[in-house]
Amino acid sequence: MSGGDSGASAPTVTRTVTVTKVVTSTAPAPTARTSAPASVSTLPKATVAHAQELLAKLPVKGRAPKTGYDRKEFGVRWSDDVTVQLGHNGCDTRNDILRRDLTDRTLKPNTHGCVVLTGVLVDPYTRTRITFQRGVGTSNAIQIDHVVALSDAWQKGAQQLTPERRQDLANDPRNLLAVSGSANAQKRDGDAATWLPKNKSYRCTYVAKQVAVKADYHLWVTKAEKEAMARVLSNCS
Numbered sequence: 001m002s003g004g005d006s007g008a009s010a011p012t013v014t015r016t017v018t019v020t021k022v023v024t025s026t027a028p029a030p031t032a033r034t035s036a037p038a039s040v041s042t043l044p045k046a047t048v049a050h051a052q053e054l055l056a057k058l059p060v061k062g063r064a065p066k067t068g069y070d071r072k073e074f075g076v077r078w079s080d081d082v083t084v085q086l087g088h089n090g091c092d093t094r095n096d097i098l099r100r101d102l103t104d105r106t107l108k109p110n111t112h113g114c115v116v117l118t119g120v121l122v123d124p125y126t127r128t129r130i131t132f133q134r135g136v137g138t139s140n141a142i143q144i145d146h147v148v149a150l151s152d153a154w155q156k157g158a159q160q161l162t163p164e165r166r167q168d169l170a171n172d173p174r175n176l177l178a179v180s181g182s183a184n185a186q187k188r189d190g191d192a193a194t195w196l197p198k199n200k201s202y203r204c205t206y207v208a209k210q211v212a213v214k215a216d217y218h219l220w221v222t223k224a225e226k227e228a229m230a231r232v233l234s235n236c237s
Contacts, residue, residue, distance in 0.1 A: 043204045048236045051208040055229055058211070059220040061156070069154045075167030083164075084172040090114065093171040097144050101178035102132060124205075125183040125197040143184040147175050147206065148213045151189035157219040165217070175213045192232065193224040204236035 043051075071077070078093040086096045091114035099105060102119030119132045121142050132142045150158070150170060158166055169175060187195045192210060196203050207229050214221060221229070 043208060043236050045237050047208060048204070048233055051211045052230070052233050054215040055211045055221075055226065055233065058214055058226065060223055060226055061220045063222055064155045064159070066151065066155055068159065069151055071150065073154065073163075073166060074150050074158075074170035075163065077170075079167055079171055082168045082171045084168045084174075086173055087168075087171070093173075093176070094144050097173065097176045097178050098132070098142070100173065102142075108134075121178050121180075123180040123183065123199075124177060124202045125179045125187075125199055127199045127201075128180055130180060140181045142178050143181045145177050145179045145184045145187065146170065147177060147209045148217075148219070149187070149189040149191075152191050153217070153219055156214070156221065158217070161217065169213075169217050172213070174209065174216075191222070191225045192228040193222065196228075196232070203232050207232040208236075 078095075080088060080090065080092055082088075082093075086093070089096070090112055091099075095114050095116055098116040098119065099107075099114075102116060102121050105119040106117045107113055108115035108117050115134070116132070117134050121130045121132060122128075123130055123142075125145075130141055132139075146153075148169075153169060158169065161169070183198070192207055197206050211229060211233075213219075
């Protein structure tokens with residue numbers, strides 16, 4: 001899926017491994033899902049105003065053909081060889097985001113604190129509390145979503161970026177979120193005109209992130225996409 005990653009490439013870990021606790025609390029069973037508190041429903045006025053200012057400056061064009069798109073055009077999956085935040089820190093990007101977004105984490109020993117074995121996520125897209133356990137058949141419960149989907153980016157200017165810049169885009173923490181695997185599957189490569197998080201209280205943050213990423217990587221928006229973004233931002237404060 002061009003909107004995120006299933007995590008199928010994560011290493012399989014046996015249940016008998018000794019883990020390093022990051023916190024003292026015990027992670028719940030990996031299938032447990034309960035309602036979580038709502039995210040903050042508004043953004044600071046200055047943040048909203050900045051997003052609106054950036055949106056006004058984004059070029060408006062039609063969606064280019066998807067011809068030539070391949071995930072490989074955005075470099076090695078979850079590469080640490082990037083110039084964005086957390087690049088060259090010795091950990092792959094997927095685990096960087098899991099460590100950032102999950103709580104109650106446990107880490108695999110002898111991986112320099114990189115590999116997340118278990119943890120808990122309050123999914124920003126659905127407000128669902130999801131527990132994570134690394135392994136075949138369980139890692140997919142939480143996936144890493146590209147807020148601006150790579151396929152969408154490809155059709156809106158990323159073809160003109162250098163390979164290095166595309167690899168930065170695919171691994172930029174500002175464009176990545178740990179989310180529910182089912183929500184990621186529903187989003188696919190949708191833009192703001194075709195998909196928004198079910199959790200309405202997160203939509204302001206979500207759209208502001210998309211605008212910032214598109215502005216920084218010199219991508220464009222479609223007319224319908226810009227209108228959808230403007231509507232969301234107009235209700236953020």
